Amino acid sequence: xxxxxxxxxxxxxxxxxxxxxxxxxxxxxxxxxxxxxxxxxxxxxxxxxxxxxxxxxxxxxxxxxxxxxxxxxxxxxxxxxxxxxxxxxxxxxxxxxxxxxxxxxxxxxxxxxxxxxxxxxxxxxxxxxxxxxxxxxxxxxxxxxxxxxxxxxxxxxxxxxxxxxxxxxxxxxxxxxxxxxxxxxxxxxxxxxxxxxxxxxxxxxxxxxxxxxxxxxxxxxxxxxxxxxxxxxxxxxxxxxxxxxxxxxxxxxxxxxxxxxxxxxxxxxxxxxxxxxxxxxxxxxxxxxxxxxxxxxxxxxxxxxxxxxxx
Numbered sequence: 001x002x003x004x005x006x007x008x009x010x011x012x013x014x015x016x017x018x019x020x021x022x023x024x025x026x027x028x029x030x031x032x033x034x035x036x037x038x039x040x041x042x043x044x045x046x047x048x049x050x051x052x053x054x055x056x057x058x059x060x061x062x063x064x065x066x067x068x069x070x071x072x073x074x075x076x077x078x079x080x081x082x083x084x085x086x087x088x089x090x091x092x093x094x095x096x097x098x099x100x101x102x103x104x105x106x107x108x109x110x111x112x113x114x115x116x117x118x119x120x121x122x123x124x125x126x127x128x129x130x131x132x133x134x135x136x137x138x139x140x141x142x143x144x145x146x147x148x149x150x151x152x153x154x155x156x157x158x159x160x161x162x163x164x165x166x167x168x169x170x171x172x173x174x175x176x177x178x179x180x181x182x183x184x185x186x187x188x189x190x191x192x193x194x195x196x197x198x199x200x201x202x203x204x205x206x207x208x209x210x211x212x213x214x215x216x217x218x219x220x221x222x223x224x225x226x227x228x229x230x231x232x233x234x235x236x237x238x239x240x241x242x243x244x245x246x247x248x249x250x251x252x253x254x255x256x257x258x259x260x261x262x263x264x265x266x267x268x269x270x271x272x273x274x275x276x277x278x279x280x281x282x283x284x285x286x287x288x289x290x291x292x293x294x295x296x297x298x299x300x301x302x303x304x305x306x307x308x309x310x311x
Contacts, residue, residue, distance in 0.1 A: 043295020053288075068254045074092065077267060089267070102259065118224060120178045126185065130212060256278040259275070281301060
């Protein structure tokens, strides 16, 4: 009986300790966010813009007053009003609803392209920087060839081969961002692999795959997160550019860049709100993500922690 009671008391103590540790971890995360808001107000504002965009994309059917392709020819080219806050386009579609649904396209393409580009760039950078030699030379020459093309021209070429569509745009943007990001990851790997703990891991017989997965990868997550955050703004802006040029997401999908093209240009003089509100959405989201990325870089990069940045 005494042993059972002792075991129960031990289990209760362990659960209490685990809950206390979880509470402390939550308080620590909250304090980090509050510290970021105090030290980097523009970065916190950018994070708020990103969260609003994610919420708008997730709950678009609940937030949009109309369907994104719902037409009302009797109210075409109407200015902003109580029934249509952002006005209507040439087909009578509600611009507010189309801007809200357009956030879905940006989130899908942006996060998808960032995931593809970051994963591929990290793998290439780790292989190139860690093994060196022939692997490094071959990979870097391919990267040089890709980076020799202007980004927009490379994107148009890729989209000409793949064709328009959300998935193809996502893959194209991921491929285009992979080359430059792999250089950054290679530099981080080169700096990390010379650390004493890497030599110690090799001396005790760790395989290269274990060294890469357990020792190098966790120590290059900071530049990886920064690249992913800043790459999100590039992906959203690039998707808007491709859709504006007709190589991105085809209509009637409500892409912000597609709204600026076609109807937005045709009716700009008589109905400027058709292009103004999608343009404001692009500018605000890209600005917010860049501010958040800069603040995140200052927080995660130890070389900038003592600086005077106040983003």
